[in-house]
Amino acid sequence: MSGVRLLVGTRKGAFVLTSDGKRLDWKVEGPLFGGWEVFHAKASPADPNRIFASLSKGWFGQVIQRSDDGGKSWEPVGNDFSYGTGPGNHLWYDGSERPFEFTRIWQFHPSREDPDVVLAGAEDAAIFRSADGGKNWEELTALRASTGSGWQPGAGGLCLHTIVSNPADPAQLRIAISAAGVFGSEDSGETWKPMNRGLNSDYIPDPDAEIGHCVHRIAAHPQRPETLFMQKHWDVMRSDDGGANWREISGDLPSDFGFALGVHAHEPETVYVVPITSDSEHYPPDGRLRVYRSRSGGNEWEPLTRGLPQENCYVNVLRSAMSLDTLDPCGVYFGTTAGQVYASADDGDSWSEIARDLPAVLSVEAQTLP
Amino acid sequence: MIRVRLPEQLRTLAGVGREVELEVEGEVTLRSVVDALESAYPMLRGTVRNPATGRRRPFIRFFVAEEDYSDLGPDKPLPVALTGGGEVLVVVGAIAGG
Known part of the structure; x- marks a missing residue:
């Protein structure tokens, strides 16, 4: 019988939650790497037992760990993320120049075909590739070379936090950088161009600038890669031409600020967001934790509340903290900054708390097991 | 044999106790001790x-021995007390918290 494994990264370690295909009873294991910030842990689609984990700490830098047995044992792999040629500096908050400096990996994007190939998004923003299971990393320098000297960090840092690839054409990549925007490559990262047309951010000096938009998350349905959804700082957006042009689909959301975003595994027009009050009030509107679902590709949204706290709830759901499985009905999962993990086994109609009192959740990755 | 005391977070990662003992090749310097540490405990590489x-x-x-050798330079010899006097190289992380 199939099952689900959730890889949960938190401020103080990683947790592994497992269940069978019914997704009613969950076993919680952890913490792994106790005390370390785990920004992301993700399994290879090509080898479900191979998992990459990004551990970091301001004192001790970045450590990458890999498991080849589904998380039972781990070994360190390469953590040399040296920047290649390209602009030496980006812009700092005050507009002065500041050198690109590696801090941590925010996101892994393992290849669907080859378990040894994995992309990694870094802070300061850069994309790295490993072709040997994470032992060695090489920067795809063209991304920073394109416009990197003009990038300026958001409050969360100058991070490359999302990588999306086209299953039918793995050379086609879309990535998102906080406070820089979306960038696309059609040639496996050899060349890149900004893809932010249609974004309007009236809290930056040039609201429709080519770069400088604070994109929080992008996602696409695997069978419809030309359609991309985006949770921007403010505004939920959609593109139907692979990111070349964007239009707003916030519609009737109670707030179009937020971080997390997910697309249903079987319905390309079904998308999920978690509205957050504002960029200073990082908690749900009215103290009610609501996932909003659109089954029409945006604009019309319905609140999903059954099983979620509907009073006095002031948690946040971070950008990497929502994920979906591929079972039918589709499972939807998210974690909060107060350490809860919520699961829905029915497309989001109802929710249950499957873990609580964990450290603040940074990332959730659902892995559907055979 | 060189004794090295690690901060808590590195003990967690390496799965070791408060101290580790290392065989250090050649002159005992910060570089050779950290080389030996990373060789014995690869998960600490770069930390x-x-x-x-x-x-x-x-x-x-x-x-x-309560003396700060942080800026000694990677290839300068560490005090002989470390090799023969029973002293420990203490790796200290900045205090965090309230």
Whole structure:
């Protein structure tokens, strides 16, 4: 019988939650790497037992760990993320120049075909590739070379936090950088161009600038890669031409600020967001934790509340903290900054708390097991 | 044999107790001790020094017998008390918390 494994990264370690295909009873294991910030842990689609984990700490830098047995044992792999040629500096908050400096990996994007190939998004923003299971990393320098000297960090840092690839054409990549925007490559990262047309951010000096938009998350349905959804700082957006042009689909959301975003595994027009009050009030509107679902590709949204706290709830759901499985009905999962993990086994109609009192959740990755 | 005391977070990662003992090849310097540490415990590679530059991480300091050797230079000999006098190289992380 199939099952689900959730890889949960938190401020103080990683947790592994497992269940069978019914997704009613969950076993919680952890913490792994106790005390370390785990920004992301993700399994290879090509080898479900191979998992990459990004551990970091301001004192001790970045450590990458890999498991080849589904998380039972781990070994360190390469953590040399040296920047290649390209602009030496980006812009700092005050507009002065500041050198690109590696801090941590925010996101892994393992290849669907080859378990040894994995992309990694870094802070300061850069994309790295490993072709040997994470032992060695090489920067795809063209991304920073394109416009990197003009990038300026958001409050969360100058991070490359999302990588999306086209299953039918793995050379086609879309990535998102906080406070820089979306960038696309059609040639496996050899060349890149900004893809932010249609974004309007009236809290930056040039609201429709080519770069400088604070994109929080992008996602696409695997069978419809030309359609991309985006949770921007403010505004939920959609593109139907692979990111070349964007239009707003916030519609009737109670707030179009937020971080997390997910697309249903079987319905390309079904998308999920978690509205957050504002960029200073990082908690749900009215103290009610609501996932909003659109089954029409945006604009019309319905609140999903059954099983979620509907009073006095002031948690946040971070950008990497929502994920979906591929079972039918589709499972939807998210974690909060107060350490809860919520699961829905029915497309989001109802929710249950499957873990609580964990450290603040940074990332959730659902892995559907055979 | 060189004794090295690790901060809590590195003990967790390496799965070791408060101290580890290391065989150090050649002269006992910060570089040779950290080389030996990273060789014996690969999961600590890059945690006390930046793997790209080789420089000590800014929140890390090295003490022997309560003396600060953090800025000794990577290839200068550490005090003989470390090799023969029973002293410990203490790796200290900056205090965090309230």
